[in-house]
Amino acid sequence: MKTIFITGTSSGLGKASARYFAEQGWNVAATMRTPEKETELTQYKNIQLFKLDVTNLQQVKEATAGAIAAFGKIDVVLNNAGMGTYGPLELAKEADIDWQFAVNARGPINIIRAFLPHFREMGGGMFINVSSFMGITTAVPLGSLYNMSKFALEGLTEGLYYELKPLNIDLRLIEQGGYTGNNFRENIRWNQHEEITVYNEQLDKLKNLMSNAEAHITETIDDVVAVIADLATRKSNKFRTVIGEVGNNLMNMRSSMPIEDYLEKMTTVFG
Ligand SMILES: NC(=O)c1ccc[n+]([C@@H]2O[C@H](COP(=O)([O-])OP(=O)(O)OC[C@H]3O[C@@H](n4cnc5c(N)ncnc54)[C@H](OP(=O)(O)O)[C@@H]3O)[C@@H](O)[C@H]2O)c1
Numbered sequence: 001m002k003t004i005f006i007t008g009t010s011s012g013l014g015k016a017s018a019r020y021f022a023e024q025g026w027n028v029a030a031t032m033r034t035p036e037k038e039t040e041l042t043q044y045k046n047i048q049l050f051k052l053d054v055t056n057l058q059q060v061k062e063a064t065a066g067a068i069a070a071f072g073k074i075d076v077v078l079n080n081a082g083m084g085t086y087g088p089l090e091l092a093k094e095a096d097i098d099w100q101f102a103v104n105a106r107g108p109i110n111i112i113r114a115f116l117p118h119f120r121e122m123g124g125g126m127f128i129n130v131s132s133f134m135g136i137t138t139a140v141p142l143g144s145l146y147n148m149s150k151f152a153l154e155g156l157t158e159g160l161y162y163e164l165k166p167l168n169i170d171l172r173l174i175e176q177g178g179y180t181g182n183n184f185r186e187n188i189r190w191n192q193h194e195e196i197t198v199y200n201e202q203l204d205k206l207k208n209l210m211s212n213a214e215a216h217i218t219e220t221i222d223d224v225v226a227v228i229a230d231l232a233t234r235k236s237n238k239f240r241t242v243i244g245e246v247g248n249n250l251m252n253m254r255s256s257m258p259i260e261d262y263l264e265k266m267t268t269v270f271g
Contacts, residue, residue, distance in 0.1 A: 001025065001026065001027055001046075002026050002027070002075045002076070002232075003026060003027040003028070003029065003067075003071040003072075003073060003074050003075055003076075004017075004021050004026055004027075004028055004029070004074070004075065004076045004077070004078060004232060005029040005031070005064070005067050005074050005076070005077045005078070005115070006018050006021075006028065006029065006030055006031060006077075006078040006080055007031050007052060007054050007078065007079055007080050007081035007107070007111060008031070008032065008054075008080045008081030008082065009030040009031060009032050009041060009049075009080075010032040010033065010034060010037070010038065011183060012182055012183060012184060012221070013080055013130065013176070013179075013182075013221060013224055013225070014030075014032075014078075014080040014081065015030075015040070015041065016221045016222070016224075016225050017078060017080065017225050017228055018030040018041055018047060019040075019041070019044075020225045020228075020229060021229075021232070022041075022044040022046050022047045024229070025046070026046065027046050027047075027048075027071045028041075028044070028046060028047040028048070029048055029050055029063075029066075029067035029070065029071065029074065030047050030048070030049050030050070031049070031050045031051070031052035031063050031067075032049065032051070032052065033051070033052065033053045034051075035049040035050065035051050048067070048070050048071075050062075050063040050066050050067055051063065054081050054103060054106075054107030054108070054110055054111060055099075055102040055103060055106060055107055055110070057110060060110045060111060060114050061114065064111070064114040064115060064118075068118055073122055074115065074118060074119075074122075074125065075125060075126065075232075076125070076126045076127075076128060076232045077111060077112070077115050077125070077126070077127050077128070078128045078130070078228065078232075079107070079108040079111055079112070079127060079128065079129045079130060079153075080130045081103060081107055082103060082104045082107075082130060082149075082184075083099075083100070083103050083104070083184075083187060083188075083189070084100075084146045084184065084185075084187070084188045084189070085097070085099070085100040085145045085146060085188070085189045085191065086142050086143055086145070086146060086188050086189070086190055086191070086206065087142050087190045087191025087192055087199070087203060088142060088191055088196075088199040088202075088203075089144050089145065089191075090196070090199075091191040091192060091193045091196060091199070092145060092191040093191070096145075096189050096191065097145060099189075100145045100146065100148070100149050100189075101148070101149050101152065103149075104146075104149035104150060104152070104153060105149050105152035105153050105156065108127075108129055108153055108156065109156065112127055112156075112160070115127070116164075116169070119167070119169050120167060120169075123168055124167070124168030124169055124170075125168075125169050125170070126169070126170040126171075126172065126231075126232065127157075127169070127170070127171050127172070128172045128173075128174065128228060128231050128232065129153055129156075129157050129171070129172065129173050129174075130174055130176065131150050131153050131154055131157075131173050131174065131175050131176075132146075132150050132175055132176060132177065132247075133175045133176075133177050133242060133244075133246070133247035133250055133251065134146055134147050134150050135147075135150030135151055135153055135154045135173075135175060136151075136154060136175055136240075136242075136251065136254075137250050137251060137254045137262075138263075138266065139250055139266060140206055140209065140266075140270055141202050141206065141267075141270060142191075142199070142202055142203065142206050143206075153173075154173060157171050157173050158171075161239070171239070172231045172238070172239060172240075172241070173239065173240045173241070174224070174227055174228065174231070174240075174241050174243060175240065175241065175242040175243060175247050175251075176219075176224050176243045176244070176247075177217060177219070177243065177244045177246045177247040178213060178217050178219075178244075179217065179219045179220055179221045179223065179224050180214055180217060180218070180219070180220055180221075181214075181220075181221070182221070185210050185211075185213065188210075190203075190207075205270065209270075216245075216246050217244060217246060218244075218245070219243060219244045223243065223244075224243055227241050227243055253265070
């Protein structure tokens with residue numbers, strides 16, 4: 001029986017993935033910041049919950065060791081936990097800047113480092129890192145901190161490819177662009193300031209774009225889980241899977257023109 005370790009299973013993609021893999025007969029180490037609140041995943045015999053804030057090194061140590069002790073072997077690690085800080089960089093709170101990097105980039109670093117001894121001992125393993133098309137291209141103003149965190153995750157994953165390949169440890173990236181009915185957007189930390197209004201027009205446009213995101217995003221959460229399942233079961237060996245029309249269109253546009261043209265075009269599209 002295979003085992004997957006997943007971060008951020010309290011909601012969204014993490015929870016849907018935990019449910020899917022459990023229903024496929026996998027063991028699931030479902031981690032979350034507040035397992036005491038969970039009522040759904042506790043119904044599955046083959047899911048075990050572990051308390052884990054990916055930025056807390058003590059919890060990383062305890063959750064990864066606990067999962068290895070409980071299941072004996074972990075085959076796949078899904079680095080899913082993530083959050084977004086949006087708004088003008090100038091107006092961001094120091095703590096939110098650090099938190100953005102801590103959760104989306106340092107978090108996966110913590111988890112990967114904690115699992116490497118186990119994967120070495122087992123002779124291999126797989127990390128699937130949940131990124132975004134905002135990790136491989138820019139698309140809107142006021143997303144620079146989120147871009148930074150996911151670009152960092154992309155660089156980390158690509159860079160690690162070389163050093164882990166000889167150890168039979170695989171790395172995969174998924175570039176998801178959201179799915180219908182997700183609550184990621186509701187959890188965004190917005191940077192705003194009552195007295196500095198120069199960014200307000202951009203802020204209004206971005207908030208409007210986000211509240212209408214469902215008009216452009218047609219993928220369901222099951223479509224995203226299906227990509228993760230194909231990677232975890234090695235049906236797909238793609239290093240990077242871009243999910244959805246929006247992400248794929250942006251990628252095609254970005255690769256088809258010089259960066260200066262792309263930046264100009266996106267400014268116009270947004271404006
Ligand atoms: N939905 C989108 O529009 C979208 C688009 C592109 C990429 N993504 C990426 O997809 C991944 C999953 O997001 P989602 O769509 O499923 O959104 P979501 O429903 O908001 O899920 C985010 C999960 O991450 C967890 N989390 C946040 N901070 C954490 C921390 N410090 N330690 C551990 N867990 C933490 C949350 O737990 P709590 O309940 O404790 O906060 C929650 O379980 C994220 O990496 C996100 O960046 C999402």
